[in-house]
Amino acid sequence: MWIYEKKLEYPIRVSYTNPRLAKEIITQYGGPDGELAASLRYLTQRYTMPTPQAKAVLTDIGTEELAHMEIVAALVYNLIKNATVEEIKAAGLDDYYADHDKALYFVNAAGAPWVASYIQSKGDPVTDLHEDMAAEQKARSTYEYLIRLSDDPDVTDALRFLREREIVHFQRFGETLNLVHEWMDSKKVF
Amino acid sequence: MADTKPNTPNNTSPQEGETTGYFGELARAYIVPQMYSRIWSPAEGLMKGTIFPELYRPYEPGMRP
Ligand SMILES: [Fe+2]
Numbered sequence: 001m002w003i004y005e006k007k008l009e010y011p012i013r014v015s016y017t018n019p020r021l022a023k024e025i026i027t028q029y030g031g032p033d034g035e036l037a038a039s040l041r042y043l044t045q046r047y048t049m050p051t052p053q054a055k056a057v058l059t060d061i062g063t064e065e066l067a068h069m070e071i072v073a074a075l076v077y078n079l080i081k082n083a084t085v086e087e088i089k090a091a092g093l094d095d096y097y098a099d100h101d102k103a104l105y106f107v108n109a110a111g112a113p114w115v116a117s118y119i120q121s122k123g124d125p126v127t128d129l130h131e132d133m134a135a136e137q138k139a140r141s142t143y144e145y146l147i148r149l150s151d152d153p154d155v156t157d158a159l160r161f162l163r164e165r166e167i168v169h170f171q172r173f174g175e176t177l178n179l180v181h182e183w184m185d186s187k188k189v190f
Numbered sequence: 191m192a193d194t195k196p197n198t199p200n201n202t203s204p205q206e207g208e209t210t211g212y213f214g215e216l217a218r219a220y221i222v223p224q225m226y227s228r229i230w231s232p233a234e235g236l237m238k239g240t241i242f243p244e245l246y247r248p249y250e251p252g253m254r255p
Contacts, residue, residue, distance in 0.1 A: 010236065130219065148251045160249065164239025167247050174221025181218060 002063065009067040012158045014078045019091035022079035023109060024149050028072045028162070030106025030114040033138035035072055039065035041119040041135060045128045051183050054125060057176045058132075061169050068162055073104050075155060126184075129177040136170040139163075 028034040042062030049055045080093070080102050088097050095111055106114035122128050143163035150156045228243060235241030238248075 126218075133219075144249055144251075144253075147249060161239045163249060164246065168240050168242070168245050171221060171224060171245055174219070175223055177219060178221060178223060 002066075008071050008074060009064070010071055010158060010161045012071060012074050012078070013154045014075065015152045015154045017082045017087065018079045018152055018155075019083045019088050019093045021150060021152060021155060022076045023091060023093045023096070025072060025079070025146055025155070025159075026076050026107060027109035028139070028142060028146070029069065029076060029104065031108035031142070032118045033135065033142045034106075034108075034114075035065050035069035035139075036106055036114055037118045038062075038135055038139060039069060040116075041121070042132065044119070044121045045132070048121070048123045048128070049125050050180060054129075054176050054180055057172055061132075061172060064165065064169075068165065071158060071162065075158060077102070077104060079152075079155070125180045126177065129173055129180060132173045133170055133177070136166045136173065140166040140170070 030036055039062050042058040042065065046055045046058035046062065049058055080088070083091075083093075083102070085094075085097070088094055096105075096107070099105070108114075120128070120131055122131070140163055143159050143166065147156055147159050147163070150159060224242065224244065229235070229241045230238065230243065232241065238246055240246055
């Protein structure tokens with residue numbers, strides 16, 4: 001179970017209405033390397049992790065990714081909530097608006113909906129941890145591209161925070177991989 | 191060297207004589223474990239995204255990995 005705290009992990013603000021930037025950032029909500037995919041991947045893979053510590057790392061990081069999903073949602077919503085239909089059209093967000101108004105939905109930057117095939121849950125802890133480390137690097141890359149695209153210093157500030165978390169997660173998954181290898185070595189019978 | 195066991199550090203490719211200096215087993219990935227040392231305050235850690243100076247890797251547009 002979870003305990004909900006009614007505040008964001010990192011406080012956000014946006015400088016001005018910016019539906020174009022929202023259209024780009026929404027990929028970290030429902031895109032292939034986004035926070036929904038990250039959280040569901042880790043919270044699902046944890047059942048077949050072999051040690052309590054490995055399960056705990058996936059639970060902790062999966063939980064934090066949910067908090068990141070909430071930060072991304074808040075960024076996107078604050079960038080579009082005051083936009084006029086004309087501004088939405090000018091930003092190329094009218095296709096999205098036709099289906100969702102200004103509601104949050106899980107799509108990538110090009111509007112493709114989230115699919116479970118973005119993630120894997122393989123039952124082999126070494127394999128899954130390699131996927132998790134790759135996922136952290138893909139998320140880091142995406143945040144760097146979004147930082148380059150961002151013309152809002154307040155949004156960039158939140159993107160920097162989220163990017164740095166991916167670096168820390170990569171390290172934690174790597175340390176977990178070391179532990180899982182040690183655990184496997186301890187199980188070997190000669 | 192005849193009694194050297196397999197999988198010991200720095201002994202995977204004796205012919206090449208080149209090692210990473212950390213680990214030795216082929217066909218697996220290694221991450222250098224973090225050693226707990228100095229930490230930033232919670233407030234500074236929140237600003238930076240980590241309380242661990244050794245994990246802080248700020249990005250500037252234009253940088254390429
Ligand atoms: Fe992450």
